[in-house]
Amino acid sequence: MAAPDRGPDWTARDRTPGGRPRVIVIGAGIAGLATGCYAQMSGMETRIFEKHVLPGGCCTAWSREGYLFDYCVDWLIGTAPGAGGHQVWRELGALDGKSITEFDVFNRVVDEHGRAVTFYNDPDRLERHLLETSPADAPLIRSFCRDLRRFAALDLPWEVTPPPLRTVAERLRTVRAVLPGFRLFWRTATTPMSGFAERFQDPLLRRALPNMFLQEPAGFPLLPYLFTLAAAHNGNAGFPQGGSLGLARSVEERYISLGGVVGYRRRVERILVEDGRAVGVRLRDGTSHYADHVVSACDGPTTVDRLLEGRHTSPTTDRLYHELLDRPGNLYPAAVSAFVGVDGPLPPGEPHSTTYLLTPEQGARLPGALQNSLVVQLRSQYADGFAPPGKSILHCMYFSDHASWKALRGTDRRAYRARKQEVAAFVREFLERTHPGLAGRIELVSVASPATTERFTGNTYGSILAWQAFSDAEDAANRLVNKDRMRLPGLRGFSMAGQWVGMGGLIRAATSGRFAVQYLCRELGLDFRAWPSDNQEPWHTGKWGRLPRLDRQAVGAAE
Structure with a gap:
């Protein structure tokens, strides 16, 4: 419940002498x-x-007809006790009394022809799967997974004091933690993921690797992919209840x-x-x-x-x-979110998160889409309470431009709503094609545009991060x-x-x-x-x- 706005009257210019700042x-x-x-x-x-x-x-949710549309967290760095970032969440009470859902899979990527690659958190399992997918790319696969094991073995602290205020002991602690992996950090931070992926012979792996983070963040090097996948493997990127x-x-x-x-x-x-x-x-x-x-x-x-x-x-x-x-390339893009309420269970055996690569023709049908891909998350697998008993909820998301949505909302609300209808129609049709019979069980679709994000959060251009x-x-x-x-x-x-x-x-x-x-x-x-x-x-x-x-x-x- 929202806290009542109570407390001393701060409309007065002067506080009580000797009072707290x-x-x-x-x-x-x-x-x-x-x-x-x-x-x-x-x-x-x-x-x-x-x-x-x-x-x-942006770390928010809203509801309709008993469904809860969870907007922000896909994974949370700092969920593992003793790991980097956990101290901050403990001080803030963010994880008090909560269970943490951990997944074996970080994300799956499926191309237009139905070929799939699954990004397992475990380096050994991931390496076996990638080698089965493309034996011809064995040297690159082994190199990537070897670096992943190195990241997973490092004990990196989360800095909780700004650099100008750190003591000598804090600075030395940072140096001791970073030094063993310095060459690894430097090499992976200067290797663009796009360039690394282009070296793969398998066309699916070339496209799938940059989409490991659901959609492709432009300009990212290898380092954040390896860091985050290693955190997930170590239980430090879970989903809080x-x-x-x-x-x-x-x-x-x-x-x-x-x-x-x-x-x-x-x-x-x-x-x-x-x-x-x-x-x-x-x-x-x-x-x-x-x-x-x-x-x-x-x-x-x-x-x-x-x-x-x-x-x-x-x-x-x-x-x-x-x-x-x-x-x-400086701002994270805005996003369109379509939350889908479904009567009954979700398809069994599916991973919690999948990025579907679309044809150019399909991508052109998604209003404002910046990439030819659509992320589908089975949100009912993340935590209890997101859907009424006996029902399920999915979250479909894609990066989108902001300007066209904002301009349309400001000039023609009817056309703006019709554009949202286009998103909903595409999502319903797409889910029926990938999961036959699902469309007939859809009870509602709630679409949030970049204009929605800007309106309710104030974030310029609806940027999510x-x-x-x-x-x-x-x-x-x-x-x-x-x-x-x-x-x-x-x-x-x-x-x-x-x-x-x-x-x-x-x-x-x-x-x-x-x-x-x-x-x-x-x-x-x-x-x-x-x-x-x-x-x-x-x-x-x-x-x-x-x-x-x-x-x-x-x-x-x-x-």
Whole structure:
């Protein structure tokens, strides 16, 4: 359930003498909630303002007719106790009382002719399968799987302190962890996956390898593929009970237990600045709220261009939010999601996730598609509660452009809805072809477009993960975190957090909130404090709270 917006009156300019430092956080996504949690643990008093009715940002879900449409998490780095990233989730209570679903398969790729390759998490099983698929590619297959075993054997820590604040001992720990794999990291980070895949003789493997991550992230080298597959093999990339919204609700629960206050439907319109210092925020309802420090954990371009009215920026944010924003390959693409409610069970023996490679003619029928492929996930296999008893749910997704969807929604709502109908019709037809008889059991289809994502999360261009790793934006984002310390020159009392600052991905978003508070503690002369949550209450579906219906219309099976 959403937390009530209670607490001291922050519309007054001055806080009580001797009181705790007050911090306003903009946005109740994972980064904003993490910022609030760490600030509360470190002795500050915080309040989060969120424009939506739910926490989580893109880490969200919505429902219709008993089905829950889980939007974000495909796998979560940090699910294994003792492994990299787990400490952050424990401190935030994100996995409290939850089981973790682990899969033997990371993803399967099927081409237009029905040939399939399965990407098993286990390096030995994967190697046997790939060799059976294409004996002619044995040297490349063995090289890939040998590197996968090396990644799986490494014990890499997740850095929980920003580089400028790390102690000598922390720096030495990092060096000791990275040094054994340095040559491996360097080689795989400088080898583009596209180039590596082109060396394969088998046409299926050439196309399948880049789609191991569901759809192909443009410009990725080998390293992230191997790192993530190794994490899955080690149980550190599982799926948490409760899914995306369950993750956000758990962090929200942790934040409230620490004394934090969340205000939903409280959209921030301006960050108030006086004499070069951020002093508070003004909401859409006209009220102003004041604090000693403001942290913006929402969309980066929105923060700089709208909330700060373009008056406070830096060379780094100018490069990120203007020069690089529209340059191809820097942002993760937007996506179209079609959630399909099915009466009865899903096809037995199918892996939980499959990428289907489409013909150019099929791809042209998917509105706005950037790649000729469609991902089909059997979401009922991920966790209980996503579908009513006796029913199942699938998630069909593809990368899509944003501009055409936004323009259509803004100029012709009827045509916009018709375009969604095209997606639903294609999905229904495709599922019937791949799983005969399934279409007749479809009860509804709910389509979320890139315009939907932008509308409900505020993410520029509907990007699902903001900056893409290994792009031109990565160096600028690292500079914003490390050299600029998540601040804007000339603007005191203000900092930024989230994936528009610290790169995409949930664990990065959460860690960025930790970094922001560590920097703030240094500025305020406070000791940074963090400890694991001790909440042992088992997760249950009631913790989702009241679920909204983000789309007004769903496509019924008979339409």
